[in-house]
Amino acid sequence: MKHLNRFSVIVLAALLVVALVSAPLSAQDEVTLTFGISRGVDTLDPTATTFSSVEVIVGHVFETLVKQQPLGVYHPGLATDWSVSDDATEYVFNLRDDVSFHDGTPFNAEAVKYTFDRIVDPDTKSQMAFSFIGPYAESEVLSDYSIAVRFSSPNAAFLDGVSHSQLGPISPTAVEALGADWGFSGIVGTGPFVFESYVPDSEVIMVKNPDYNWGNADVFGRSGPTDIDRLVFKILTDPGTRLAALESGEVDMIDNIPGLDVARLREDPSFVVTQYDQAGHGYSFMFNQIKSPTDELAVRRAIAQAIDIDIMQDIVYDGLGSRACSALTKSMFGWTDAFCQANPYDPDAAGAILDEAGWVMNDDTGIRERDGAPLTIEHWSPDRPLSAATAQFLAEDMAALGVDFQINLADIAAYLTVVRAGEHNTQQWWDTQTDPDGVFRTLYHSSNAGGGTNRNNYVNADMDAMIDAAVGIGDLDARATAYAEIQQKLAEEVVMVYFNDPVVLYASTPNVHNVTILGGGFVPNFYSATMGM
């Protein structure tokens, strides 16, 4: 210590003083809310994203024309009012005239038209927004603050579509200025938060928009600028890490609590657990119909009947949620219990179906064969704990059936390359939607096949016609019947297997209050949130 000369002592003392003085200054009672989100980001561009989780994040930056809360009930957002033509092919929205984008660009009908036109521009490669906008034909600017949106066929689901932030107006000037960086280094909307930064696979940071004055009190219980100065989304895809981040205080709230920890957290007074039935579509299993042998109905039916879905609820899903019956979760309009046992678990029957189709067991290998070719299923999945567990669960049931079930766990980019090219046999699917049309269009309409979200590559003109017809039916009972018929056809052709209708679980510290949960449980919104004991 005696070698520590006077100069270093002075420097150290000065540093200490600076640290002590600056620490409280920078903290200055700024209200920060940090949310640990379980799913990642492909791009923050609402038009181009294919990740449902991005809706949660960008919903704070992009305000929507209408708000939906609860499902099926619509409130004014950027549109003050709207009218729908009788055949649901034309929607006219009257817009607020006092709104501007975060970059100062005035919000008007031109900006809405720009947003919608960009969705159907093939160069944007839009997937989710493309599903939400449906059979879009054109937008016509009627006046500065009035716009007509037209569809080539009836689109009763458009109010739902336009309530998603994927269809939230984007700043045309910012999109042009940022070019390829749009969605990565910047996004500009009209929402309560202004985008600040995005570090891929790590975090998205946004700050309060002090000019925000167009919140809907009916939805959020408040209006005006938000109480949250700084909103941070930490991308924590690993369940254990996410939970540890909550328990260590690194984040204030998380979604998707690891199933086995739910009971423990419920008992712990330092955490608040909330639970919602997830809307849309749950955990499921897709068969690619442009690759052998999953192009064969017998193979698909046999596999569907060989999976012990009941016990899967405990083993794979930790007993959370419930067994799925169809492409719609139980909280959805159009759901019916008619298809819960459409392809019941029956390993013997499954074997008989394959025998009949000519896939005969080779007792030496334990794998069925036809004309010398083994019954091999190439299963592809991103390498995530739940996906890996599901794949291994399936592998055991497939082994019993005599199917060589090849598991390929890969990083997300490699996985997407393979499944978009249609080189897989099977993959898992999880999705959240709020309107049945979104679910069926995303998964079964031919416009989404061939590299889009219909990775069943299920192309069926009758199904297209049924989906397009159902979305135009105004009468609720008739529309429900139409969706029942669609589910019937899907069950008969065993297009997919449905595993689990999930619950959406959130855990927070007791400091977090008034979070608004939109999107039928899946979309937390922190505009209304407050922090404090």
Added chain:
Amino acid sequence: MSEIAALDQVGQRQWRRFARRFLRSRNVMAGSLVLLAVITLVALAPAISPYEPTQQFRRHRLEPPSADFLLGTDNLGRDILTRILYGGQVSLQVGIVSVAIGATLGTLLGLLAGYLGGWADVLIMRFIDMMLAFPGILLALVIIAVLGRNLQNVMIAVGLSSIPVYTRVVRGSTLALKQVDFIVAAQALGGSSARIMARHILPNVLAPIIVVATNGVAGAIIAGAALSFLGLGQQPPDPEWGLMLNEGREFIRVAAWVTTYPGLAIMITVLSINLLGDGLRDILDPRLKL
């Protein structure tokens, strides 16, 4: 004839000395006995393990160690003991094969660089310097990214990334040996470079290679497990120690045994190999040999 007999005697004497030191070193004995036990258990996995490694007892999910499942079960109800035994086959295979790849190629390059000198030396050693510029695990990650994810590529990746160590060791020893009289004599008698490298130099640089390779097996097992842990090695459902750690980490708060036992398996195996390797270095170190 008498000369060869004399050489034989020297050889026997060296072997006896090696054996004596081997048996006297507590580290080496402990390491090799434990390692032998590990290898035996793992090799006999099909005979001694109670179940199949991918067999799921779905009513016995995440059960703690019991009489039925000596080390407990994992999230799919699979017996952890069985999976450790079978997983050990993979881990040991990764260790041995990747060291074989690295040691063979590395030794070859080292011999060539050291013995031929000149341009060959410059070329090889600059290449090795380039490889050394990357941390081993990073280099392995790059190789797997290029080749694709499977166990075979893990062995290639770990093997290739270990080449520089062997090359440098062998080149150094070769440079020293090249000046020694019996090599000069062999050259004077007209022995070809290949023959001199294979018959005279290689046997004399074997000691350091053995030491490096032994410790290398431990390193390769860890590297292989790390790559599988990161999801770049073994594809499930077949077991591998690193993969088991990865799959169990989600449950570590409610079922610690799922990760603890594969972790212990890695630790015991690697520790035993390291003890053996360190001991061998002491025995084989030429500076200790008088």
